[in-house]
Amino acid sequence: xxxxxxxxxxxxxxxxxxxxxxxxxxxxxxxxxxxxxxxxxxxxxxxxxxxxxxxxxxxxxxxxxxxxxxxxxxxxxxxxxxxxxxxxxxxxxxxxxxxxxxxxxxxxxxxxxxxxxxxxxxxxxxxxxxxxxxxxxxxxxxxxxxxxxxxxxxxxxxxxxxxxxxxxxxxxxxxxxxxxxxxxxxxxxxxxxxxxxxxxxxxxxxxxxxxxxxxxxxxxxxxxxxxxxxxxxxxxxxxxxxxxxxxxxxxxxxxxxxxxxxxxxxxxxxxxxxxxxxxxxxxxxxxxxxxxxxxxxxxxxxxxxxxxxxxxxxxxxxxxxxxxxxxxxxxxxxxxxxxxxxxxxxxxxxxx
Numbered sequence: 001x002x003x004x005x006x007x008x009x010x011x012x013x014x015x016x017x018x019x020x021x022x023x024x025x026x027x028x029x030x031x032x033x034x035x036x037x038x039x040x041x042x043x044x045x046x047x048x049x050x051x052x053x054x055x056x057x058x059x060x061x062x063x064x065x066x067x068x069x070x071x072x073x074x075x076x077x078x079x080x081x082x083x084x085x086x087x088x089x090x091x092x093x094x095x096x097x098x099x100x101x102x103x104x105x106x107x108x109x110x111x112x113x114x115x116x117x118x119x120x121x122x123x124x125x126x127x128x129x130x131x132x133x134x135x136x137x138x139x140x141x142x143x144x145x146x147x148x149x150x151x152x153x154x155x156x157x158x159x160x161x162x163x164x165x166x167x168x169x170x171x172x173x174x175x176x177x178x179x180x181x182x183x184x185x186x187x188x189x190x191x192x193x194x195x196x197x198x199x200x201x202x203x204x205x206x207x208x209x210x211x212x213x214x215x216x217x218x219x220x221x222x223x224x225x226x227x228x229x230x231x232x233x234x235x236x237x238x239x240x241x242x243x244x245x246x247x248x249x250x251x252x253x254x255x256x257x258x259x260x261x262x263x264x265x266x267x268x269x270x271x272x273x274x275x276x277x278x279x280x281x282x283x284x285x286x287x288x289x290x291x292x293x294x295x296x297x298x299x300x301x302x303x304x305x306x307x308x309x310x311x312x313x314x315x316x317x318x319x320x321x322x323x324x325x326x327x328x329x330x331x332x333x334x335x336x337x338x339x340x341x342x343x344x345x346x347x348x349x350x351x352x
Contacts, residue, residue, distance in 0.1 A: 185231070302342070
């Protein structure tokens, strides 16, 4: 069943339109303003978005602009529903990238027809993109992708480029795991929430790392969330395309398996450190880990939030701050605002 996200601040119109769509065989999710609509679109990835223009907090133009800059939502068909009938308003909406513009009051059939046509167009575009990408994989197949470096070149050359600002979510735990990412620039954190709502960073990813692996055989959702620690650029490839590449190259499959195995070993070491090390050891190891990931050397500034440091170390933020103060008194680090500068690298390495 196709899901429609309806963003409309008029409660009566929202309920009536949702009922029309449900009676037509669609699953409907609703939002009463633009801000909530953006959040729901990013979380639910509906098949079509129907959105009013004049709304509180964020208007329809703002909703479309926000979603068009997000890789997971930029291709969702977007239909404006508005009482604005002036040609310049309609043109503005279409120029921003809307797929259709329906004026109020509207006929039931007009809305259903617009949705059906956009769904059909979206499906055709999806098939065309996958066919095009698969043809690139098949071309010169015998010698096109022979090792992991060439696989990364394939991502760089043929993947869709997506950019995320610091703090933006790339994907959420429980979301559809349709894509695999290669980090071109920036740092990404993988994280989960425990039963008490506390964030635990499970891994830090640097440029040239892959991101987003789940099962190739089952439709498993993402098992954790991924967020940009700093501005990030990614190359995105469909999981089905990567599966096709791996099925044709045992060498690439083995190399990728080795990378994932090494990642698991690193995560185990981190979990052991979190479970058994002292607070001082955990803090020192985490600072060194961030320094390595960010490619920082002694006396370089490391700009990272105390929350992220504490989350990786597996300790309370307050404990981390107290420990950092102790390190500063011991002459191991300097603290300038949010920046941490390692003064004594060897000293940090030998903290017990």
